[in-house]
Structures are given as C-alpha cells and as structure tokens.
Amino acid sequence: AQKVTQAQTEISVVEKEDVTLDCVYETRDTTYYLFWYKQPPSGELVFLIRRNSFDEQNEISGRYSWNFQKSTSSFNFTITASQVVDSAVYFCALSEPPSNTGKLIFGQGTTLQVKP
Amino acid sequence: IAGITQAPTSQILAAGRRMTLRCTQDMRHNAMYWYRQDLGLGLRLIHYSNTAGTTGKGEVPDGYSVSRANTDDFPLTLASAVPSQTSVYFCASSHGGGPTDTQYFGPGTRLTVL
Numbered sequence: 001a002q003k004v005t006q007a008q009t010e011i012s013v014v015e016k017e018d019v020t021l022d023c024v025y026e027t028r029d030t031t032y033y034l035f036w037y038k039q040p041p042s043g044e045l046v047f048l049i050r051r052n053s054f055d056e057q058n059e060i061s062g063r064y065s066w067n068f069q070k071s072t073s074s075f076n077f078t079i080t081a082s083q084v085v086d087s088a089v090y091f092c093a094l095s096e097p098p099s100n101t102g103k104l105i106f107g108q109g110t111t112l113q114v115k116p
Numbered sequence: 117i118a119g120i121t122q123a124p125t126s127q128i129l130a131a132g133r134r135m136t137l138r139c140t141q142d143m144r145h146n147a148m149y150w151y152r153q154d155l156g157l158g159l160r161l162i163h164y165s166n167t168a169g170t171t172g173k174g175e176v177p178d179g180y181s182v183s184r185a186n187t188d189d190f191p192l193t194l195a196s197a198v199p200s201q202t203s204v205y206f207c208a209s210s211h212g213g214g215p216t217d218t219q220y221f222g223p224g225t226r227l228t229v230l
Binding site for chain 2: 004032033035037042043044045047050052091093095103104106107108109
C-alpha cells in the first residue's frame with residue numbers, strides 16, 4: 001500500500017534556527033512523484049515542490065532545500081535560518097502513475113512554529 | 117487574479133440537511149479534485165474529475181456526490197449530512213489528470229455538521 005509518514009507532529013524552533021521536516025514514503029512502484037505543500041495559518045495550501053523518482057538531485061530554493069533519498073524512501077525538507085513567516089503546517093504527498101487519478105496521498109502534516 | 121474559488125467559506129449545518137459546496141476555477145484546468153482535511157489524517161481524496169463530463173471516486177467517497185457539467189465548476193454535494201462529515205473541504209485543480217501535474221488548491225470550506 002502507498003503511504004506517507006510525517007512522524008513529527010509538531011516542531012518548535014526559535015527564529016534563525018535551521019529545521020528539518022521528515023517525510024518517509026512507501027510505494028510499490030518505480031515511478032512516482034513527491035510533493036511538499038505549505039499551509040499557513042490562513043488555511044490555503046501552497047505548492048512548494050514536485051520531485052520525480054528518477055531525479056535524486058537535491059533541490060535548493062532560497063532558504064528551502066529538499067533531500068530526496070530513494071535508498072531510505074525519504075524526502076526531507078530543510079528550512080535554513082527559519083523566520084516567523086515559516087510558521088505553518090507542512091504536508092508531504094505522494095502521487096503514482098498507475099492510478100491515473102493524479103491522486104495525492106498526503107502525510108499527516110507537521111506543524112512548525114517559529115518563535116521570534 | 118486567476119485561481120480557485122470556493123463557497124461558502126464556512127457553514128454550520130444541521131444533520132440530515134443537504135448541502136452543496138461550490139468550486140470554480142478559471143485556469144482552464146482539465147482535472148479537479150475534492151479533498152477533506154481532518155486533524156491527524158492529512159488530506160484525503162473524496163472525488164475527482166479528469167475532464168468535464170467524467171468523475172471518479174477517491175479514498176473516502178461515501179456520503180458525497182459530484183458532477184462536472186463544464187470545465188470550470190466542480191460542486192460537491194452532501195445529500196444528508198452527518199456529524200462525521202464535519203471537516204475542512206478543499207477543492208483542487210491541475211492541468212491534466214496525471215501524477216506529474218501539480219495540483220493547486222482553493223482556500224477551503226469549513227463545514228460543521230451538528
């Protein structure tokens with residue numbers, strides 16, 4: 001069965017600290033796609049990144065970086081020098097080709113609180 | 117501003133009542149989706165539509181129905197609401213219906229069934 005696990009329910013850091021959000025996935029397929037979404041207190045979901053299973057290069061976008069490791073089925077997200085505006089719920093999600101629904105399987109989410 | 121709109125923003129509903137949540141997108145996306153978000157469970161797919169005129173069931177379809185009469189609109193109907201349907205409902209859309217297409221989400225509807 002396909003599954004996404006975000007073991008960290010809540011994380012609290014002080015501004016300027018680095019923080020890593022963990023994501024572990026389970027899938028039987030060799031081709032799949034991984035996503036991260038941010039849900040700020042306002043409630044909407046904001047797309048952050050999409051990664052396919054054939055591209056294991058790490059991605060960096062400003063203070064955000066993603067580490068994809070197929071060997072450990074992980075797709076972790078690091079925020080460098082965190083800011084209060086980073087406070088949000090972050091979701092990791094998995095999508096697989098065979099379903100043809102574009103179905104996203106979401107993890108439970110990690111609530112990040114960045115304190116000033 | 118292009119995007120997805122949902123209505124209402126929030127609603128309190130008596131059990132047994134019928135309710136339709138509205139979703140409209142202006143991005144001319146082919147695929148649309150309805151998810152519900154519950155604490156500790158993340159988001160779960162209720163129904164989807166890969167193109168106008170077609171719909172399919174997601175992970176938790178029971179008690180919900182959808183229709184896709186045109187590209188832009190994808191209403192979600194609760195025929196007879198029950199308290200377990202208390203949740204935040206998100207509509208999403210993507211250009212295609214495949215897994216490579218990024219899904220973009222609406223602002224959500226918070227529904228409380230008493």
